[in-house]
Amino acid sequence: MSTIPKKGINATTPLVPEPATVVAVIQETPAIRTYRLVFDDPALMAAFMFAPGQIGLISIFGAGESTFAISSPPSQKDYIQFSVMRTGAVTSAIHELAEGDRVALRAPLGCAFPVDSWKEKDVIIAGGGIGMAPLRSLLMHLLDNRGDFGRIQAFYGARTPADLCYAEDRAAWEARADVDFIAAIDAAHPDWSGRVGLLPGVLEEEQPPAAGAVAVICGPPVMIKFTLQSLERLGFGDQQIFTTLERRMKCGIGLCGRCNVGPKYVCTDGPVFTLDELRRLPAEL
């Protein structure tokens, strides 16, 4: 896994976050909002470097700190974007934030998708629900470096049209000839004229060839389970399939012991893993 210099993290005090400001809030779906953050220290912002798949920990003081995938691409130097689904204490406090509000951020942490080793390959991306967040970063990065890759197919599934994030981006991806982007919803809906069906089925209909390709999937556990089965039927091997793991996290730097799956730590060895790596881990997900 490619390790990126952890520029946003103050290496002398790695558990201490840096103050940041919310510069934009986008209501994506009833439960998901996107936040664009900027470090208050301009030098830190200018030096900020990361790669798709890496994560950040957002602090809302008093509520705590939670882990989120960076959803903007590395080329986006004006802000660092996160898409947050409201679930418990910290995510609810994040959903109270408005433009101009102050938060604190530790980023980037974790290992990225090994994009450099995908040169010339076809890339298949499949995201379900909030799992599209790291894949937005990845897809935009692939498109920023379009010449480096073969065919790019991206699939994004959600329950209903109202549950799909990134409306503007979706329109842009659909309009581009150099990416085959398909958004699909689970069941027919009056507001939807696009593809209908669960992602694993859509994937099998499209039949992306496995030879010389990699597939990246992120989403809820059931989606991952059935999408993996589809990819297997399409002939994808375990080393061609990449996914991300979620575990409760505290330190984010491999010290607190919270996020291990057997001998691997999601915060430092992951969150990106190949299916091959996952199969060698003790079954404790």
Place this chain on the structure above:
Amino acid sequence: MRFIASDGLPRLLERLREDGAEVWAPRVVRDTLNTVLFSPWSEGDEIETGAYSTLSAKQLVLPATERLFAYRYRLTAEGEKIEIEAAGPGMHAGETVVFGARACDAKALGVLDALFLSTPGQSYNDPHYRTRRAGLTVITLACTTCDSACFCSSFGAGPAETAGSDLILYPVGGGYLAEGFSDRGRELAALDIFEDSSQEKPALAETAVLELAGLEQKLLDIFDDLDFWRGATEQCLSCGYCTYACPTCHCFNIFDEMQGDRDGERCRSWDACMFYTYTLETSGHNPRPEIAHRYRNRMGHKFSYYPANQGEILCTGCGRCIRGCPAGVDIREVLKAAAARPATPGGALQQETES
């Protein structure tokens, strides 16, 4: 060999205090029957040199609770801003001398160093830990006897272990023979409170020895044997005592302490992987819902994962978890049962290190 008379010990410790060090020593906690804790020592305080300390000395490098930073909201010309001020190590930041650690306690510090002082760039080393560890002098009391819970002889040199100790004191008639194992230790042994001696070192204790060979892989092999783990934890209450008492357990929680409406401090404190909520997610999903799952992870971490990642076994056989468990769970029984399993060549972890 150098020698220090029993009544020279308080003089040594007092001298160290006068030079500015905090001195900690095992002391019987007042109004309890048998609780012995590493406690701040000053002249006149009784030191317990017989009974083992109930809790380890890890608090001197990893305090039970400590501040990480303070956060404050301030109104500025550009509107409200957050100020964050890193706390620094605070507790035990200068020279701290711990007297009366045992070989297993001293060794445990070295085992923790493998993670908390790991090479910068490969992983983060912990600045608070680093500062405290650099200022820590460990004066170890060699064990000439042991109790029925001790099993440190299962790990390397056992009672003769010198790793982690600056100075080791060996009990002999009238006092202690002293041997330095670091520059600081040799410097102390050269002080005029010590004298030269031609006495022989005493025979050290020999504890029970467990056969631990191959355990790193065997624990992975029996990972899916839930009956094994349920059997091992039949009596466990999931109270977490074993993790708090253990000199090598180091998991921590991070939380905010509010001071007033919005300002406050972020702190960390010891946590326990034996708790149900440790891995509980918001959705209600819990990767380790049963005590058996959690104990399996605790054993895996100590005897398989940490050895694979850090090259050290995360246990020194101090026996604290055995002495203190309210339910009578004995880690040695679990280790014996696991080690008795036949080895399967080419298991998961092995394949990975080979590839």
